[in-house]
Amino acid sequence: MQWTRQNLFSSWGNTLTTLLILAGLLWALVPLLDWLIVSADWRGSKRVDCSSGGACWVYVAERFDQFLYGFYPEEERWRVDLMAVVLLGSLSLFLWSRVSGRTATACVFLSLIIGWFTLTGGESSLPPIETRLWGGMMLTIVLTVGGLALAFPVAILLALGRRSTIPVVKIFCTAFIELWRGVPLITVLFMASVMLPLFLPDGASVDKLLRALIGVSLFAGAYLAEVIRGGLQAIPRGQYEAAAALGLGYWRTMYYVILPQALRHVIPGLLNTVIALFKDTTLVLIIGMFDFLGIIQASLNDQEWLGLAAEGYVFAGIIYWAICFSLSRMSKGIELRSNTHRV
Amino acid sequence: MLIAGAVWLLGNIFDNLADRGIASGFGFLRSTAGFGISTSLIEFSEASSIGRAFWVGLLNTLLVSAIGIVLSTILGFAIGIARFSSNWLLARLAVIYVETIRNIPLLLQIFFWYFAVLRSLPGPRQSHELGGLFFLNNRGFYTPSLSLDAGGVAILFSVILLAVLAILKRGQKRVVKLCAFLASGLFIFVAVGAEFSLPELKGFNFSGGMVLSPELVALVIALSTYTTAFIAEIVRAGILSVPRGQIEAASTLSLPYRDQMRFVVLPQALRVIVPLLTNQYLNLTKNSSLAAAIAFPDLVSVFAGTVLNITGQAIEIIGITMAVYLTISLSIAFAMNVFNRNTALRGTSP
Amino acid sequence: MSEPVIAVERVHKWFGTHQALDGVTLNVKSGERIVVCGPSGSGKSTLVRCINRLESTDSGRITVNQIDLAEGPLAVEQVRKTVGMVFQQFNLFPHLTVEENLCLAPVRSLGLSESVAKERAKEYLERVHIPEQAKKFPLQLSGGQQQRVAIARALCMEPAIMLFDEPTSALDPEMIKEVLGVIAELADGGMTMVCVTHEMGLARAMADRIVFLDEGRVIEEAPPSEFFTAPKSDRTKQFLSRILQH
């Protein structure tokens, strides 16, 4: 009672606001929930099973596997599942305090390399699967994780280079970073998909997915570099001086003393870049790839399932939201924890 | 080694271009376009040059960005401040808005507004209407328009200028002044003979007035609501950066809440907010290139899309497109640096 | 006239599990000058901040001019117009000039016209002996000058009561004197004051009563003559011996 009076009805202006909002919520939420849940169609397998006027979740259920794997052949999808487990396992090493960050990073890179060969089937007895068949959530994750993995080492070098005392290195790194940060991702993707082939000798061709990955990682690399540079700037001079006094050279100082501290500082910033990149991978649909959003968008044109745009976008929205929101919670949690430690 | 590599790459490029029969150089800018563009701020037809198509695209990009920036700034500040409201419900609602919108990809939101909302509106005969002036249907958003001759435009600008001056000038009665300016401006308009034109249903479609295409409306809504969420977060961070003591001092002086915000908190918060805000404006401008996904003719869509398909001159076209965005980004960043250095905000340095 | 202007009755205040005020009772009559002292963390700031509701209380009652602070925002508003406050950290608005700092509240919350407010600002700046600093920004002034501006800012609202929370402890020794001078002049003018301070000289010179707080409780309450010469409790003796050593 007391609480309601203080927080909702403390003055007449306040009361009016509360009533307006409640009315608005009632007006919007009731039909929305009705459409989403109450009168939605959940059971069936055909378009005709959706007749109630609510959301047609039958369509999402029917297409669910395709949303996850794209056109990856059904009997080979175990490879994707297996690699997802391997990737998650190696990522979770970061949460385990007995394993050092360096080991965990190495494990993640190793699992990515294994993953690439398993999924393509290259150089092994598994049947090869062309990357143009990859799609759905799997492709989204490949682009995000792969793009980041390629971008990360470059980003560290760029960040160090931008703080370098050698003018040529500094100017080059600064220009490189600002170039990619100054243009929209879509132009980078166009560049990678249209211009890149022109640079190669006759006959040689690069896989479309690989081209997109290169574009994504150039773009992400520039943003990561700025985040890492922020961390480098936060390291007090004393650390450099102490390392120099111990006779460690530049690279050793960076590798053993500066980078481990700087990277730990910027974990929240890195996670935020991951979230941004995860959302940005949707742009590959513009260059004709079928990522999670792309495959949903394509399925909306299916003659059998016309008129379900709202369902498709709401489903995609919920999934993207759930993933991004949990990542951002994680980032905020880490930030809070490190703030209390620092005090 | 670097030079050898560069030579090798260049060699490849020329071989490839020759093989595919693609011309090089910027001559294509003068050739005839041969395609139409649906939304254009300047005159454009199939007979116009490709160079003109570039300007059409660029102007459309700037148009969308400008509208988006204005809307998202207003909404962003409103929602950012609402997070501190003493009304619990309002504050919660602001949090929910921010956390929902910024965790969903922009492209998905553009698709949602375009395909799920605007394109599935009823046709012109069943338009949603507002007071007989505004109409919304699957062909777009119809509003009354104002046609002006050159003199009218000049007067319009001077009126706006005077209004802005009136706002900026410190003084008690500025609201009164502003109203006076606007009223007199309107009066002059009518006297000069500006013509209002209202949209009207004729047969199967509307004529008269001004129409904003569904693509434009969807893009503007999605861009501004998306950027609003980020601006609201920035505004919140800016307000939090103002020391508690400032608010305590203001409230012991019994300043009303509105005035505490307006005279004490916001001016100080702006030091933190302004640089981050410019960043968001740049993001919005870059994000407007997602127009390509719903075929709104912005720079990327017209130039890196249509023109590239026609001429195939990828290097020149992507180069020009990137250069435009880079120019915008760098000049705004530069202006920001100058602003930061010169306006070393009031009272910060001894 | 015997009605107290400030009446604090059995006030309790918790911060989470920590009890900052433990049944504090204090009555201040019109024109009375109270000095509050006590060791760090004893709840002095909390007490004065409760008087103009910068902190809420958990139980007990506080009335100022017979207005109960718990009644709601309007009551708080009314009280704050008659109670001025000076902070340890000045809390001047750094983006406004000294004159703007002084005029803001009179114009915005009392509704004075700008010119009247400026007159008033000039008058109070003279009162605190820095009329020549009106056009400067706070950070261009010395600490002592800033604190005097803060006092003038509070006075511009023409309050009936002034609260001071350690007004001199963020200052260098030579600046303390100029601020203490201004406070003493105010006291001579008959202003009702509650002042938290470690300046025992000030307490001796101007206080009608000294209140000694420890662990959120009023341990001792006496006129300065008694307080310094014949303290009743051991805690007070200990405190005095420590503070008077320097």
Ligand SMILES: Nc1ncnc2c1ncn2[C@@H]1O[C@H](COP(=O)(O)OP(=O)(O)OP(=O)(O)O)[C@@H](O)[C@H]1O
């Ligand atoms: N906002 C707060 N949140 C939690 N605890 C607080 C808060 N403000 C004060 N306290 C605690 O309440 C107790 C009393 O604080 P108060 O500031 O009133 O002490 P004080 O007597 O003014 O001390 P000092 O002489 O150091 O200023 C302290 O233990 C302090 O840690």
Ligand SMILES: [Mg+2]
């Ligand atoms: Mg204190």
